[in-house]
Each structure stands twice: as C-alpha cells, then as structure tokens.
Amino acid sequence: MNASPLRLPDAGSIEAVLADLDPASADNDLVPALAHAFPGFQFSVARIDDDYWRDTRSVIRPDGTRIGELRPWMTAELAKDGGAIDALWRRLKETDLQITEWRGTSAFVFAPTGPGAADYVQIALGREIEWRAGPIVNPNYRPFGQEELLDPSWPRTDRPPQSDRLAGPVYRLLGRAGGAVIHVRSFLDRCGRIEREKREAKRPEMEGRVIREVGPWGTRETPFLEVVPDWFDYVPRELRFFRDWEDSSARPHRVFEHWALDVRDYTHKGEREVGFVPRPLQPLAERLAPPKDASIHILMDRIEDVDREIGLPFGWFFLMIHGHWVDPDVGLAIAQGLKAQRVRLPDPDARVLLRWADRTYRF
Known part of the structure; x- marks a missing residue:
C-alpha cells in the first residue's frame, strides 16, 4: 500500500x-x-x-x-x-x-x-x-x-x-507578489510555461519580422527567425540557474543552504511577470573583479578562495550570475583560459562555464 x-x-x-x-x-x-x-x-x-x-x-x-x-x-x-x-x-x-x-x-x-x-x-x-x-x-x-x-x-x-x-x-x-510560499520545482515549471506562452503569442509577429540591412549592394532583408532560429526555444535564466547547479560541482549541496529566492509573480499591464532573483545567504566580504595586469592563474587562485569562503564548490560562478559579488569579466576570462588550455576546471564546471560564456545571463 x-x-x-x-x-x-x-x-x-x-x-x-x-x-x-x-x-x-x-x-x-x-x-x-x-x-x-x-x-x-x-x-x-x-x-x-x-x-x-x-x-x-x-x-x-x-x-x-x-x-x-x-x-x-x-x-x-x-x-x-x-x-x-x-x-x-x-x-x-x-x-x-x-x-x-x-x-x-x-x-x-x-x-x-x-x-x-x-x-x-x-x-x-x-x-x-x-x-x-x-x-x-x-x-x-x-x-x-x-x-x-x-x-x-x-x-x-x-x-x-x-x-x-x-x-x-x-x-x-x-507580501511578496505571488511568492510567499512556493514549491520551487513547480515554480520553475511555471516560469518555463509562461515564457513559452508569451513567445508563442508573438509567433505571427516574429514570423513577419525582418532585419533590414543597407549597404553598397542596396537594401537586403533577412527574416528575423533565420538570424535567431532558436528564439522560440529561449530558456529563462531561472531555469538555467538550477540546470547549471545540477550540472556542476555544486550538485551535492542543497541550493537553499546557500541561496534564498526573491520571487515575483504578478500581472502588469496585462502581461504576466514571473521569476526570481537569488539572494546569497553568505555574501562575500569583498567583491571579486579581475585585477589589472594579473595572470589568469592568480584569478584561478582567487575563485578558489571564494569557494572556500562560502563553502561551496563552483560557488564563485553562482555569485557571478547573481550580478554583484563576482564580476562577469572573471567568468569570461576563465572561459578564455579554458579554450586556450591555459587553465583547468573540473569537467562539469568547465562545460557549465563555457555554456554560460556562449550565452551569458545574470540576475
């Protein structure tokens, strides 16, 4: 039973x-x-x-x-x-x-x-x-x-x-807008569904949109969806945050041991707004930005210090996409170092970082 x-x-x-x-x-x-x-x-x-x-x-x-x-x-x-x-x-x-x-x-x-x-x-x-x-x-x-x-x-x-x-x-x-009590996985499903519905509602508009270029050859028009073929497959940053967590070295740790979610879900001018901003439960003592004229190896030492300070492997990455505690240039510099084979990260973390560098997002 x-x-x-x-x-x-x-x-x-x-x-x-x-x-x-x-x-x-x-x-x-x-x-x-x-x-x-x-x-x-x-x-x-x-x-x-x-x-x-x-x-x-x-x-x-x-x-x-x-x-x-x-x-x-x-x-x-x-x-x-x-x-x-x-x-x-x-x-x-x-x-x-x-x-x-x-x-x-x-x-x-x-x-x-x-x-x-x-x-x-x-x-x-x-x-x-x-x-x-x-x-x-x-x-x-x-x-x-x-x-x-x-x-x-x-x-x-x-x-x-x-x-x-x-x-x-x-x-x-x-009195947070729709977010005082949430089951996070259900909320993420809601985020994804609302975003898909919004974009699907714009399908006729997007299928008719063109990008116009003017040059010596004259005027050239290219359908927008040929330039951005994955426009309807957009993944909200909220879903990417949790996907990156599960795909990285942070996975053995619970998200809620390190982050709270400042949730919103309301309707403004007839349009549904749903999402969250992650809030670190243990902020850094000092913001990390790439030091001038410092080598990539010094930067790698710095991110290891961040992970030790907050007690979370790959924690520096999630502080970076939060948008305040770690400068995004840190992530872009390390991604370049990975591509040049000058530095190494654990394979799961390297894949997540390179995926982020290819299409960045922040809160």
Missing part, C-alpha cells in the same frame, strides 16, 4: 501557525511549530539582514499605554484643529505622546521534498519587532504637510536600544 503524499504547506495554514507563536519564544518555536503542522517535512530557517520598515505605527504614552494607530488618530486630531497643521504641531509637541515603528528583516524557511536541486519548499517571512521611535512630532521642525504627520520620516534611523523594544519578534508571511 502506497503512503499518502505529504501535504505541501499552504499560506493559510502557515499564517495560523505564525499567529499561535509566542513572541517570547518565536525564534526557537518557529521550526518545531511548522514541523508539527506539516508532518514529514524537515524545516530549516535562514535570516537575512535587510532591514525594512512597515508603514504601521502606533501612538503610545511613555508608560507604553496604547492610544491607537497613528494614521487614523492623527487624522482625527488634525480635524480638531480644522486642518491647521501649525496649530496641531504646536499642541502635540507639548505633550508626552510617542510613536512606535515596526522594523523587520527577511527570514526564509526551507523544506526539501526530493533529491533534486529544485525539490524544496520555500516560505518567505518577515521577522518584525516594534520599537519606541520618538515623540509624536519633531519638536524642532514644523511638518511641511499632512503626510509628514501621518507617515513621519524624521525619527532616528540608527538601531534603538533594547530598552525601547515594545513587542516581538513576530513572524508573518511577506
């Missing part, structure tokens, strides 16, 4: 788990609570320092007593003064009222569903803490307009002391 398939985590059930977490122990309880709600999965969590601020603020007294949310409360107070911003500011700066702010960082939860590079679930969360931000208005400067009262930007931006911590941490699903 076959075992029943595991129930994949869904947004509603995850939100119920998060709502039951006690902020005092949320960090420790998150993974066990998810494992209890979804038996059979082995969850892990990774946090990223990418501070963000929620637009939700509260009005409190110095002892922490809550009066209400800032925007509706301030709107009502402004109405009491007939919309006179100056009068409201003068009145409020003499009070001891304060405002709070919610600061958050991203947290990603992962759970494998199979042996393949893309066989896992990713859950994008925000880990948020409420802090005392400062007095209700800036006592030294009159606000320029109503929005500065409703959404003040002047409170301090440095990290507040623990004594100003009011609530949290609390976890919540981030």
Whole structure:
C-alpha cells in the first residue's frame, strides 16, 4: 500500500501557525511549530539582514499605554484643529505622546521534498519587532504637510536600544507578489510555461519580422527567425540557474543552504511577470573583479578562495550570475583560459562555464 503524499504547506495554514507563536519564544518555536503542522517535512530557517520598515505605527504614552494607530488618530486630531497643521504641531509637541515603528528583516524557511536541486519548499517571512521611535512630532521642525504627520520620516534611523523594544519578534508571511510560499520545482515549471506562452503569442509577429540591412549592394532583408532560429526555444535564466547547479560541482549541496529566492509573480499591464532573483545567504566580504595586469592563474587562485569562503564548490560562478559579488569579466576570462588550455576546471564546471560564456545571463 502506497503512503499518502505529504501535504505541501499552504499560506493559510502557515499564517495560523505564525499567529499561535509566542513572541517570547518565536525564534526557537518557529521550526518545531511548522514541523508539527506539516508532518514529514524537515524545516530549516535562514535570516537575512535587510532591514525594512512597515508603514504601521502606533501612538503610545511613555508608560507604553496604547492610544491607537497613528494614521487614523492623527487624522482625527488634525480635524480638531480644522486642518491647521501649525496649530496641531504646536499642541502635540507639548505633550508626552510617542510613536512606535515596526522594523523587520527577511527570514526564509526551507523544506526539501526530493533529491533534486529544485525539490524544496520555500516560505518567505518577515521577522518584525516594534520599537519606541520618538515623540509624536519633531519638536524642532514644523511638518511641511499632512503626510509628514501621518507617515513621519524624521525619527532616528540608527538601531534603538533594547530598552525601547515594545513587542516581538513576530513572524508573518511577506507580501511578496505571488511568492510567499512556493514549491520551487513547480515554480520553475511555471516560469518555463509562461515564457513559452508569451513567445508563442508573438509567433505571427516574429514570423513577419525582418532585419533590414543597407549597404553598397542596396537594401537586403533577412527574416528575423533565420538570424535567431532558436528564439522560440529561449530558456529563462531561472531555469538555467538550477540546470547549471545540477550540472556542476555544486550538485551535492542543497541550493537553499546557500541561496534564498526573491520571487515575483504578478500581472502588469496585462502581461504576466514571473521569476526570481537569488539572494546569497553568505555574501562575500569583498567583491571579486579581475585585477589589472594579473595572470589568469592568480584569478584561478582567487575563485578558489571564494569557494572556500562560502563553502561551496563552483560557488564563485553562482555569485557571478547573481550580478554583484563576482564580476562577469572573471567568468569570461576563465572561459578564455579554458579554450586556450591555459587553465583547468573540473569537467562539469568547465562545460557549465563555457555554456554560460556562449550565452551569458545574470540576475
């Protein structure tokens, strides 16, 4: 008798788990609570320092007593003064009222569903803490307009002391466009399908398109699809990322041990946009660019240092296609060295790099 398939985590059930977490122990309880709600999965969590601020603020007294949310409360107070911003500011700066702010960082939860590079679930969360931000208005400067009262930007931006911590941490699903909870392999299938549908919809246009050249011979027109015969076979970079992982020395490692995926899936002006940008869980201490007048062999030493630093064979390649940490000229230089037989890489990595150099992609 076959075992029943595991129930994949869904947004509603995850939100119920998060709502039951006690902020005092949320960090420790998150993974066990998810494992209890979804038996059979082995969850892990990774946090990223990418501070963000929620637009939700509260009005409190110095002892922490809550009066209400800032925007509706301030709107009502402004109405009491007939919309006179100056009068409201003068009145409020003499009070001891304060405002709070919610600061958050991203947290990603992962759970494998199979042996393949893309066989896992990713859950994008925000880990948020409420802090005392400062007095209700800036006592030294009159606000320029109503929005500065409703959404003040002047409170301090440095990290507040623990004594100003009011609530949290609390976890919540981030409002990422269609990507808070994904099964990665299914998401990749979606990426490929959407791209094929987009291109197929343009078939009549592309079959009629020509490239016009003007020269001493006159005007010559060449059908676009003769110049780019594989236009309909385009593979999105998201699929190439995972294919390159599985074809390289990185394959024994799980993608989610090193990368989180910043996913998007939305419709803009009637067109579906779907994809992701990979985010390294362990960025490099310094960006790697090809040093001037350095030999290819020194560059090979540098990429080995990168792989050791992040604990991933061929890791430098994936940091390179991320688009920030390793300059693409590094990959192109090494590809040239491979073609000239001046340097060597493991055969799988050499094939992946040369394939990339032939048709580059970056995020």
